[in-house]
Structures are given as C-alpha cells and as structure tokens.
Amino acid sequence: MTQVAPKREGLKLIQGRRKVKDAFSSPWASFFAIVIAILWTIPTFGLLVTSFRPKVDIVTTGWWTFFSNPNVTLENYQSVFLQGNNVTPPLSQYIFNSFAITIPAAVFPLTIAVFAAYALAWFEFKGRDFIFFSIFALQVIPLQLTLIPLLQLFARGQFAGIEILPDLGITGTYIPIWIAHTMFGLPLAIFLLHNFLSQIPRELVEAARVDGAGWFMLFRKIIFPLSIPAIASFAIFQFLWVWNDLLVGLTFGGGVREIAPLTIRLAEMVGTRGSGWEVLTAGAFISMIVPLIVFFTLQRYFIRGLLAGSVKG
Amino acid sequence: MTVDNGILTARETGWDIIAPNLTITIFGLLTFAAVIFLLFIIGERSSVKAQEWIKYLVFLVPALLLLGIGLVYPAIRTLFLSFMDARAENFIGFDNYIWAFTKPEILIVLRNTVIWTLAVPLFSTTIGLAIAYFTDRMKRGAWVKSLIFMPMAISFVGASVIWRFVYQYEPNLNKPDIGLMSAIAKAIGIEDPPIWLIEAPMNTFLLIAVMVWIQSGFAMVVLGAAMKNIPDEIVEASMLDGASQWRRFSQITVPMIRSTIVVVVTTVLIGTLKVFDIVRTMTGGNFETNVIANEMFNQAFQQRNYGTGSALAILLFLGVIPIVAYNIRQLRRERTER
Numbered sequence: 001m002t003q004v005a006p007k008r009e010g011l012k013l014i015q016g017r018r019k020v021k022d023a024f025s026s027p028w029a030s031f032f033a034i035v036i037a038i039l040w041t042i043p044t045f046g047l048l049v050t051s052f053r054p055k056v057d058i059v060t061t062g063w064w065t066f067f068s069n070p071n072v073t074l075e076n077y078q079s080v081f082l083q084g085n086n087v088t089p090p091l092s093q094y095i096f097n098s099f100a101i102t103i104p105a106a107v108f109p110l111t112i113a114v115f116a117a118y119a120l121a122w123f124e125f126k127g128r129d130f131i132f133f134s135i136f137a138l139q140v141i142p143l144q145l146t147l148i149p150l151l152q153l154f155a156r157g158q159f160a161g162i163e164i165l166p167d168l169g170i171t172g173t174y175i176p177i178w179i180a181h182t183m184f185g186l187p188l189a190i191f192l193l194h195n196f197l198s199q200i201p202r203e204l205v206e207a208a209r210v211d212g213a214g215w216f217m218l219f220r221k222i223i224f225p226l227s228i229p230a231i232a233s234f235a236i237f238q239f240l241w242v243w244n245d246l247l248v249g250l251t252f253g254g255g256v257r258e259i260a261p262l263t264i265r266l267a268e269m270v271g272t273r274g275s276g277w278e279v280l281t282a283g284a285f286i287s288m289i290v291p292l293i294v295f296f297t298l299q300r301y302f303i304r305g306l307l308a309g310s311v312k313g
Numbered sequence: 314m315t316v317d318n319g320i321l322t323a324r325e326t327g328w329d330i331i332a333p334n335l336t337i338t339i340f341g342l343l344t345f346a347a348v349i350f351l352l353f354i355i356g357e358r359s360s361v362k363a364q365e366w367i368k369y370l371v372f373l374v375p376a377l378l379l380l381g382i383g384l385v386y387p388a389i390r391t392l393f394l395s396f397m398d399a400r401a402e403n404f405i406g407f408d409n410y411i412w413a414f415t416k417p418e419i420l421i422v423l424r425n426t427v428i429w430t431l432a433v434p435l436f437s438t439t440i441g442l443a444i445a446y447f448t449d450r451m452k453r454g455a456w457v458k459s460l461i462f463m464p465m466a467i468s469f470v471g472a473s474v475i476w477r478f479v480y481q482y483e484p485n486l487n488k489p490d491i492g493l494m495s496a497i498a499k500a501i502g503i504e505d506p507p508i509w510l511i512e513a514p515m516n517t518f519l520l521i522a523v524m525v526w527i528q529s530g531f532a533m534v535v536l537g538a539a540m541k542n543i544p545d546e547i548v549e550a551s552m553l554d555g556a557s558q559w560r561r562f563s564q565i566t567v568p569m570i571r572s573t574i575v576v577v578v579t580t581v582l583i584g585t586l587k588v589f590d591i592v593r594t595m596t597g598g599n600f601e602t603n604v605i606a607n608e609m610f611n612q613a614f615q616q617r618n619y620g621t622g623s624a625l626a627i628l629l630f631l632g633v634i635p636i637v638a639y640n641i642r643q644l645r646r647e648r649t650e651r
Contacts, residue, residue, distance in 0.1 A: 026558070029447040030454075036444055037460040040526065043475045044463070046493060050478065062491050089330060096331055100338040108345060116376035123368065131377070136644060138384050140637045142587050144609045144626040146387035148394060148619050153382070160390060161401065173337055183383025186376055215368040216356035244468030246590045251614065258330045263470045267594050270474060277478065277491070284474035288467050295466035299459065306531070307538050 051076055051281035058277050076282035088257060091265065091286055098243055098261040098290075101174055105181035106238040110231060112182065113189030114197075118223055120190070121198040122205060123215075132194065139187040147251050150180065154252065174259055176252040181242050189234055192308050196230035197223060233305030236298050240291050262287040388630070394623035401619050409624035419608065423628070425517055426586070426605045429524070430632065433585040434578045436525045441532025441577065446562055448533075449540050458537070462530035469527070469590030476523045477595055480509040513601035520602055523591050528584065532577045539573035540566060572643075579636045586632050605629050 050063045054073045057066075084090035120132050152158040154176040157165030170176055200223065208218050242248075246263045253260055266287050269280055295302065352371045359367055398405050413419050444461055448454035464472060481492030486505070490496040498506035510516050543566065551561050567574070589606040596602045598611065605625050613622025 030451050033444055033447040033451060033454065033457050036440070037457040040461045040464070040529075042493070043479050043526075044467070047475045047478055059491065061489055062493070062496050064493070064496075093330060097334070100334055104338065104341050104345070107342065111345070111349065112376050112379065115372040119369065119373040123373070125369075133641060133644070135380065137637055137641055138380060140583055140633045140640075141384050141388055142606070142626065142629045142633065144587065144589075144606055145391050145630050146384055147610075147626075148613050148623060149387035149390035150383065159386075174334070175337075175341070178341065180383070183379050186380055187384070190376060214357060214361060214364050216353055216364065216371075219372075220353065220357075240466060244471075246468070246470050246593070247610070250610075259334065263468050263590075266468075266474065267470050267590070270470075270477065270594050271597070277481075280474055281478065284471050288471045291466040291468070292463070295463065296459070299462075303534055303538075306534060 047281050047284060050277060051285045055278040076278045080279050080282045091283060094260060094262045094265045097259055101177050101261050102239055102242045104178045105242045106235055108178060109182040109185035109189055109238060110235055113186055114193050114227060114231060116190045117193035117197050118219055120194050135187050135190050143184060143247055151251060171254045172256040177249060180248050180252045185238050192234055193230055195308060197227055200226055233301045236294060236302045237305045240294060243291055391623045391626050394619050395627045398620050399618040409620045412621060413624055421601050422603045422605055422608045425603060428517060429521060429604055430582055430585050432521050433524045433528060434581040437528035437532045437581050438578050440529040442536050444533045445537035445540055446566060462534055464527045465530045470594050472523055472527055473591050473594035480519060482508045510596055511600050516600055517602050520591055520595055524585060524588060528581050535577050536570060536573060539570040543569050579640060583633055583636060586629055
C-alpha cells in the first residue's frame, strides 16, 4: 500500500477490517462454543461434586441436587486415601507407585532420545535418512504387537523362543515397566526432538567445532542447553502418558499389588462389586489431580509439544 | 502393626512396602545418571579420532538397541507366533486367522473395531473443527478451549469412571436416578430409559462418545493452530466479496488446513485402533462391546493363548499400515521440498 493511496480506499479498508473482526466474533459462534465447553465439563464436574458428598446422599439423590441441599464431607477422601485392608494397600501407596514409575519412565527415554536426535541431526553417516524414516515409522507400531515377546523376554529371559538369559529376578519390580515405557516412548521423542535439534543454526555448531569442541562437549555446552524448551515440552507429554497408562502397567507389572500404579487400582475398583460411588469418585479424582495440575500450569508447553508432533511444515 | 477389624492404618503398612520401592527408584535414577556422567567423561577425554566412533556408541547405539529389542524384534516375533499354536510349540498355518474370521464373538470384535475407527475420527475431527472455527479470534476463547481440551489430561480409566457415573442405571423405578443420562431421559419424557451400558448396539456408541469426548480437544487445538496460520488478507478478501460464514468456512478455511485435517484424522484413528482402557473399564468387553485391542489382551494374558493373541495384534497392525505408508510419503515429500 502506497502512502498516496486515495482516502476513500483507505476508509474502505478500515471498514473492511472492522467487519472482519465483527464477523469473527459472531455472538452465535461464541454461544455455541460456550455451550459445548459447558457440556464437555459437566461429567467431570459431576464426579468432583459427588466425591465431596456423604455416601447416603450419593446413593439416594442425583449430584445436581447438591446445590439445593449442600452437604460437604471429606470422609470419602479420607477413607480411600488412608484405609487399606489385608489385601489392598490404601491409595496413598498407589500414588507413590505412580510417581516411582512415571519419573524414571520420563527421564530415561528423554535422555536416550535427545542423544539419538543429536546423532541423527548432526552426525553425518551413511544410512542416516533410512534410520530416521524407520524410527518415524515405528511410532505407529501398536503396543499390542510387542507385548507377548517382550514379556517372555523380561519374565523368562526368552529371546525368539530360546532362553538366552537366566531369570533376571526383575519381575514384580518397577524395572520392566520403566524399560517398556522407555522403549515405547522413544520413536515419538526422537522424532520431535530431531525436528527441533536440526533447526539449531549450522554456524553455531560449526563455530564450536572450529574452536575445538569435541562431539561430547558440543552436546553438553551448546546442543543440550538450547534444546531444553523442546525437552520440557516432551517431558510433559511423556509424564502424562505414563501416568495415565493402564496397559503397560498391567502387562509388565506382573500383577503385583505393591508396585501397581493408580490407574490399575482404579480399574480394579470399578471391577469389584463392593466399591460404591463414594469410593470410586474420590479415587478417580485423586488419580486425576496430578495430571490436571500439570495440564493447567504447563498447558502452553504441552500444546507446543502436541503441535510439533502433528502440524508439520 | 495394629489390626483393627482387618483395617490397617496407612502409615504402618505403607512404609514397609514403600521403603524397598523407594530404594530401587532412587537406585535406578542414580545408576542411570552415573552411567551418563561416566560416558561423558570418557567421551570428552578421548582423542578426536577416537571420538569419531565413540560418539555413535554413546549417542546412537542405545536408542537403536532399545528400539530393536523393544519394537522391531517383538513385532517380527509376534508375526511368527500368530502362525503357531497357543503355547508357541507347533506351526498351525493360518488357523488363528481362520479362527478370528469365523468365530461369531470375534467377528463382533472386528465389527466393533471398524465402527470405532470410523466413528471416533469422524466425530472428533468434526467437533474439533467446529469449535476451533467458533473460537478462532473469539474474545476470552482461551478458557473455553481449556475446558474442552481438559479431558486430554485425564486417563482413559479416569474418563471411564466419569462416564460410568453418567450412564449409571437405576433399576428401581421408584428410586430417584443418580445417573445424569437416565435423569435427562426421564426429564424429556422417556419413562423407562434403557440399561445404557448393557443394551447393544447402543452401548458401543456410548463408549465411543467417551473417546470422542477426549479426542475432540486434541483435534480442536491442532486445527485451531492451523487456522491461525491462514493469512488475514485472504479472509478479508472473502469478506469484502460478501461471502457467507458457511462459504468462507467450507471454501477457504477447510481447504487451507486440509493437510492438518488429514494429520488429525490419522492420529486419532491410530489412537482409536489401540483403545483398550475404555472398553476394559466400562464394560469389560461384555455385552457385545469388545474391540480387538481388549480381546488381544484377553487371549494373550488371560486365556494364555499366544497364537490367537498374536493373530489379533497382527490384524490391529494391518489396520495401521496404509496410514503409515501415507504418512511416510508425506514426510518424504516435505523433506525434499525443504
């Protein structure tokens, strides 16, 4: 647009801009969006309200009557959180397990993935593209495809039907779960981090090389510090993924209660006839609280990680 | 330990179990850190020439080994097991696949999986697209998006508990409903609502709704980001031409984010194929709601039949292959364009 543009044209353009904005924030569109948002939230909200109601109220009236007859108690939380019995430990035990599984199962794959991403982005060797595409393709291997052989390997040291290892004695510990999550988390982590690491300016890397930095120092002094935001994004991803996982825990946990995460206990509570809604709602909310905190405080990083993985170009 | 009517208090039981578990966790993390630390010391101290091969050993080989053992080998082994009998002793050809395609229960499982993989991507993407369009540049749209995106943070098991409560059925007609679904049904005049999670085929769609509830937020976030990238000028031009909302949506917005829509559909589709937790927690796969991922787990780890379990896993993978092929082609093309 040149400065000598006729006044009328300029005015038209301004009017156009305003029109664009008005149309975008059409009240109907906003109304629909708000209605859907409320609809989407009601089920979770109902669960939350129920978890604070006394047992008698829960089984005799719908949670929506809470507002005309508010009766609040913390008893449900107290009982699921602290009381266990001879067979099942209290929920606090499972919370510990969830952390003990999730933290290493996020740290291990991230470290190994950032190493591999560095190698694939900056080392020059034959077959590099082939390896990269293969890893990309591995992302879609369903977990189910790997469970039986992996379990045979972990539990009995069997590889291709032959016992190559003695019984490792790791069944019933967190170790198989950590290793499994590490393996399954790698393809996506390598892919995302590679996209990020390959965008580090070539001059920066070459300058460091010229200054005499070896490959290890280059990683420690330049690549790693620069990739911390990307690592953070993926860490949130992996954390939520592992925390919310049921399948890997069920398969590789060996059915041992002492190491089972919250999700397993919650699924078990749903299955047993004895668990009433007062226990289930409180238990479910306890299992959700950590991911929800992570989600609401770090949403921006989470979305960034999500977008890096899905929107290309 | 004090035993009080069989109920032990947490502190006394907890610590006995937690102490060894805590030890192994800290030990695991420290060992890992020590190994990395050591490798870097060795790496940095070695000569330039030695570093040229040590770097592969430290940075690339661990990942390749883990991927090889954890994904490539098991996938091949599972293919092999799918042609063997239950205990992986005798070769039985295609019997496991014939079993899958002839047994009525398994045919229902396959049918349900097809319904899931069609319905979830379709509904999630449509709803996500609509909300993304509605909230694009909406004032205070952030919290609306946050609420719709929130189910993404909740585990499938947690989501299943939430929705089981919504679908809770009260058999006694004289007692008030505690399930929201039944209450709404009665409020709009359905005197005798169905037993939501038991009556097929409706129950499968009620389970699908849970997955749509979770995935719509994902679709909305990714599609919303793509919409932000549409240049203002194009939208303005269409407005000046007097294009209606619907025409602008269908002839500008959708075509311009077409490739992102494809990505969202494929991501949701792959996630849906693998869905396990929702079916397992909501109905246990009963009442004709079972899907491949859950039946695979049953066959392999409850019936202890590695043959049929593997065959089902392979069927699951066959559903993904066309999508993988398509995505790799896309990635290749992008790389050459760059």
